[in-house]
Amino acid sequence: MKKIFLQAVCCLLSIGGFAQAPVYRQSFDDKAAYHTGKGIQGAALDLGADAAARKPLYFPYVLKDHNGSYSVQCWLKASPSQSRYTALAAYAPKGTAYTGWQLGVQENGAWFWEMRGEKNMYSYQPTPQRQTVRDTKWHQLTYCFDAEKSEASLYYDGLQVAVYFIEGIPAMQQADTLFAGGREQGDRGEWNTFYGAMDEITLYKEVLSPAYIAKSYAAFFPMKPAAQLAPGKAxxxxxxxxxxxxxxxxxxxxxxxxxxxxxxxxxxxxxxxxxxxxxxxxxxxxxxxxxxxxxxxxxxxxxxxxxxxxxxxxxxxxxxxxxxxxxxxxxxxxxxxxxxxxxxxxxxxxxxxxxxxxxxxxxxxxxxxxxxxxxxxxxxxxxxxxxxxxxxxxxxxxxxxxxxxxxxxxxxxxxxxxxxxxxxxxxxxxxxxxxxxxxxxxxxxxxxxxxxxxxxxxxxxxxxxxxxxxxxxxxxxxxxxxxxxxxxxxxxxxxxxxx
Structure with missing residues (x-):
């Protein structure tokens, strides 16, 4: 059912003139390798308190050595907590630091985005009053990197909330692993695992348009129309x-x-x-x-x-x-x-x-x-x-x-x-x-x-x-x-x- 629904959504987006296609999609249908729960549609990766096994999942990062624009999209639902967690990341170790990007949840419940180069670091840390992911609801996060303009566009629930100029960040992707749920820590590898659920991770070798992202969210939940200056208003x-x-x-x-x-x-x-x-x-x-x-x-x-x-x-x-x-x-x-x-x-x-x-x-x-x-x-x-x-x-x-x-x-x-x-x-x-x-x-x-x-x-x-x-x-x-x-x-x- 989940695959049929997603195919229908993709078809709808293509018909609407938004034929942007992912180069990688990770769904989480029921498998013995990890615990699942109810997702945005079908099953989702459950890393919450009901999951007996909570190790992060590692996937091949298909954007490794890609030297150009790209986009990342996923759905998150963080469990009640006061801790900060990385939910999705692709980065390569550089001594005691790393280069790459990550998405996650702050201590206050709002999401965050972070990007590191060898010399520069950029982060977006919005507020829970407007951009929480810790309210028992599913939320869509999208990050687009425009290599030509050296910009990151950030979206929360289909809405472009921020654009960052990120000079000094190379377009070339160096990471070889996509981390879902963070990285293993502790004797059982679960110490700092993302606390919550994840679903539908997609990667693109292009910058997604705002219209495409809005439609991908609106396929599941209604969106408020963008503010407009009324004709004749100052x-x-x-x-x-x-x-x-x-x-x-x-x-x-x-x-x-x-x-x-x-x-x-x-x-x-x-x-x-x-x-x-x-x-x-x-x-x-x-x-x-x-x-x-x-x-x-x-x-x-x-x-x-x-x-x-x-x-x-x-x-x-x-x-x-x-x-x-x-x-x-x-x-x-x-x-x-x-x-x-x-x-x-x-x-x-x-x-x-x-x-x-x-x-x-x-x-x-x-x-x-x-x-x-x-x-x-x-x-x-x-x-x-x-x-x-x-x-x-x-x-x-x-x-x-x-x-x-x-x-x-x-x-x-x-x-x-x-x-x-x-x-x-x-x-x-x-x-x-x-x-x-x-x-x-x-x-x-x-x-x-x-x-x-x-x-x-x-x-x-x-x-x-x-x-x-x-x-x-x-x-x-x-x-x-x-x-x-x-x-x-x-x-x-x-x-x-x-x-």
Missing amino acids: LKVMNFNIWHGGNETGKDAGPMRVAEVIRNSGADIVSMQETYGSGEKIADALGYYFYLRGSNLSIMSRFPIENTLPGSRSFFNGGALIRLNAKQKVAFITNWLSYPFDYWDMQEKKQPLNVDTLIAKMEISNAGQLRRTLETIKEVTAAADEIPVIFCGDFNSGSHLDWTEATKQFNNGYVVKFPQSLIMQEAGYKDSFREIHPDPLKERGITWTPEFPNAFKDRIDYIYYKGKNLKALQSEVLNRHPVRWPSDHAAVVTTFSVR
Whole structure:
């Protein structure tokens, strides 16, 4: 019965135009070699308390020496526990460490994914509030590795919950064994065996499409439709440097305050800097899609991330194509620029500032990086009238629109034509905040810094945009939280109409 049902599902998917076929499938029909229980359809591998024999199972890893993209899918149901277990893995020992990937369950009941290369390690550890596998229900986990883009796409119950840029991970598979239930440990080999049930392990030599994965889950359980921007409704976006992952006001309290700021603002898409390990928690608290470009930058979106965009260095730039609805999408880009020296501290201490030196050094650092980024995304910018572009970031720089003759009183008498804002203007981008608030004497838009009252004040965080189908309606700076603001930067929020 199980095989007939799966064949019917595969046929349905193929008829629907999703003819992606596994190169390996491991089902768990009743066999004396291991204990089985009721599976997603038919029998499943039972490694729970009722199984007398609980040794992990080892299978040949058919992706060994495969040098390209691949996908892994399985069904899990973890038993009640407070322990962390590996459920499915393929890795090769490297001294005291390993290279490869693993899927499993965290102590808190949520699942996890981990990938290790010889030098780099990446992990996704979502929250049990949104992504538990320890609730007595079956859950489908899918991991796709895109060799060309160096990306991992992660799915929970048919929904793409995260995309990670994983530079430094080789495409070549070195493991020769697929471990189901972990690896043998202890005298009986069962010490650290996954505690729960597993079913339907499938491997593919390609990246599965989101539609295929959604249909493979919906063959067993209903899925909620993806969020869409209703026609005529405004789009609200935010840029927020959250200051060391939001952890400076507490590793739990801080990220939750960040999530509250975003939720209360109504922001649909967020450009985030200094994500630093808090992205999963914040995105899960919001129920948002999550793209981690690197340790620093991330994008969170109420609407599906259809694809990622070309970017320059991952610490400084990344972007994604956001599907707003069936007819509309937007190219959304997040950025962080370094600074050559701390001119804010000099201003605070009333030290003399050589404007020519500042501009010359910024041309090398901030502006140089910005030019490289704009060169990388020039095709995205050129197509802005078809797909509008929103370009956000912490620029670590003032704006030539703010440091004028009229505002010298705020800037210790200096007028500075900062190159970064001029570069964006020359590239055809509009500064959304200054477009809505053109007079810097009336609305300064200060984002640096709400944390240090005596520090020199400046506007260094921006939301730029380009494209005939996008228009800024409102823009504001947020720096208040009912308990305590979690960052040393204010957040910028702009509301757009989208045609």
